[in-house]
Amino acid sequence: MKADAYALDLDRLLELLPRYATEGPRYTSYPTAPVWKDDYGPAEFSADLGHEDVESSDGLSLYAHVPFCESLCHFCACNRVITRDHGRAGAYLDTIEREVEAVRHAVRVPRVATQLHWGGGTPTWLAPEEMRRLFRVLTQAFPLREGAEVSIEVDPRVTTDDHVAVLAECGFNRISMGVQDFDPSVQEAIRRIQPADQTGRLVEQARKAGFESVNFDLIYGLPYQTVESFGRTLDTLFELAPDRIALYSYAHVTWVAKQQRGFERGDLPEAATKLEIMLTAIRRFLEQGYVFVGLDHFARPDDELATALVRRTLRRNFMGHTTQAGVDLLGFGPSAISELRRSYAQNTRDVPGWQEAVEDRGLATMRGHRLSRDDLERRWVISRILCHSELRAGEFEEAFGRSLRSTFAAELADLAEPAADGLVEIDEDGSLRVTPAGRLLARNLAMPFDAYLAAQRRSGERMFSKTV
Numbered sequence: 001m002k003a004d005a006y007a008l009d010l011d012r013l014l015e016l017l018p019r020y021a022t023e024g025p026r027y028t029s030y031p032t033a034p035v036w037k038d039d040y041g042p043a044e045f046s047a048d049l050g051h052e053d054v055e056s057s058d059g060l061s062l063y064a065h066v067p068f069c070e071s072l073c074h075f076c077a078c079n080r081v082i083t084r085d086h087g088r089a090g091a092y093l094d095t096i097e098r099e100v101e102a103v104r105h106a107v108r109v110p111r112v113a114t115q116l117h118w119g120g121g122t123p124t125w126l127a128p129e130e131m132r133r134l135f136r137v138l139t140q141a142f143p144l145r146e147g148a149e150v151s152i153e154v155d156p157r158v159t160t161d162d163h164v165a166v167l168a169e170c171g172f173n174r175i176s177m178g179v180q181d182f183d184p185s186v187q188e189a190i191r192r193i194q195p196a197d198q199t200g201r202l203v204e205q206a207r208k209a210g211f212e213s214v215n216f217d218l219i220y221g222l223p224y225q226t227v228e229s230f231g232r233t234l235d236t237l238f239e240l241a242p243d244r245i246a247l248y249s250y251a252h253v254t255w256v257a258k259q260q261r262g263f264e265r266g267d268l269p270e271a272a273t274k275l276e277i278m279l280t281a282i283r284r285f286l287e288q289g290y291v292f293v294g295l296d297h298f299a300r301p302d303d304e305l306a307t308a309l310v311r312r313t314l315r316r317n318f319m320g321h322t323t324q325a326g327v328d329l330l331g332f333g334p335s336a337i338s339e340l341r342r343s344y345a346q347n348t349r350d351v352p353g354w355q356e357a358v359e360d361r362g363l364a365t366m367r368g369h370r371l372s373r374d375d376l377e378r379r380w381v382i383s384r385i386l387c388h389s390e391l392r393a394g395e396f397e398e399a400f401g402r403s404l405r406s407t408f409a410a411e412l413a414d415l416a417e418p419a420a421d422g423l424v425e426i427d428e429d430g431s432l433r434v435t436p437a438g439r440l441l442a443r444n445l446a447m448p449f450d451a452y453l454a455a456q457r458r459s460g461e462r463m464f465s466k467t468v
């Protein structure tokens with residue numbers, strides 16, 4: 001596809017939104033997590049780790065979940081533990097060490113990592129020396145390959161110069177900062193006071209320390225946000241010039257995050273205002289030269305995410321869009337997810353439960369899923385739509401030995417309406433291209449290929465966020 005095929009047509013999108021704004025998965029995995037079952041446990045995960053088709057040369061991604069935060073941000077629905085008791089770090093690191101040892105033991109051959117990411121919670125809740133230990137534990141078991149993508153999520157309010165220095169020394173090259181909104185009244189409402197100069201100072205430190213890429217996370221739809229106030233947040237953001245931006249929609253999920261009940265409905269922007277904030281922000285990112293990478297992500301045109309988009313080397317896993325995803329992903333810590341080539345495994349969510357399970361068995365798998373052939377084919381198709389904005393019939397046939405058109409005749413027929421609306425172009429052989437009008441609705445275009453979605457919808461349970 002030509003580079004301009006990755007543009008966005010926001011005017012057309014606006015016309016179509018009333019019909020396409022529905023709830024749907026984000027497809028960080030396929031099948032999605034609600035499909036996974038607890039009949040997949042440590043024994044199954046251990047067997048899959050030791051599978052004989054695993055080669056030393058296969059790239060590997062590593063993820064560590066640090067669940068602790070100093071204080072609760074009232075919009076947050078992540079798996080986190082709010083504590084100022086830093087004495088808990090020792091037991092956490094002892095458990096991670098045991099878990100890494102157990103996984104390394106189960107993997108048949110030595111593996112080298114092409115990607116390492118720490119998320120949370122707040123990874124910089126750990127002291128600099130504790131971060132050094134975590135890094136050592138992971139990379140002694142799975143050494144990093146030259147040029148690996150090494151990234152971390154940080155909270156500027158608790159990240160010190162010493163943290164940045166240790167991260168740089170370990171070889172971290174990408175840093176992602178939680179910002180959400182620079183407006184003081186929004187910050188007060190969400191209980192996250194983070195002055196712009198605090199964030200700016202951290203950006204400066206990270207650049208000085210040699211980080212190649214700085215990302216900002218923003219959220220629209222928070223209390224007291226208006227188009228004008230968010231416009232001022234964007235003015236500040238452009239001054240700080242991050243390389244990447246993630247623009248997330250606030251999810252009001254009070255049944256998961258009870259503290260959100262403190263937000264008065266009237267303080268939250270109306271649906272129409274929320275949409276206008278999103279579209280205004282996207283227009284301004286594009287005017288400033290950022291490229292829409294996919295889903296919620298924007299990057300400077302020379303950033304490797306943007307170049308990978310055009311080269312069709314962009315990948316997606318639980319850590320988001322990446323260029324260096326390994327064949328397998330190993331996740332450590334409470335709630336962490338591992339993605340092996342034919343299975344998913346998730347750890348127990350709560351810290352004591354995870355510690356106890358690792359203590360007993362080395363592994364803390366609480367649920368998972370082994371992919372069938374049908375799952376593998378559908379995962380391939382969904383990831384191509386989301387990462388490459390296209391599907392090529394010849395590539396599908398080469399990968400699975402079957403024709404794309406005949407395998408997915410019904411699913412392609414379901415795309416007749418989006419095709420008539422100009423969101424996607426479909427060829428005779430089933431090859432398809434997502435158009436500039438369809439790129440922000442890529443989740444809608446992937447949904448017909450999801451074999452589990454109809455039953456999930458029938459169950460009536462709320463599982464997914466709005467696609468736009």
Ligand code: SF4
Binds near residue numbers: 068071077178
């Ligand atoms: S937003 Fe980040 S820092 Fe705030 S509570 Fe959630 S995980 Fe912790």
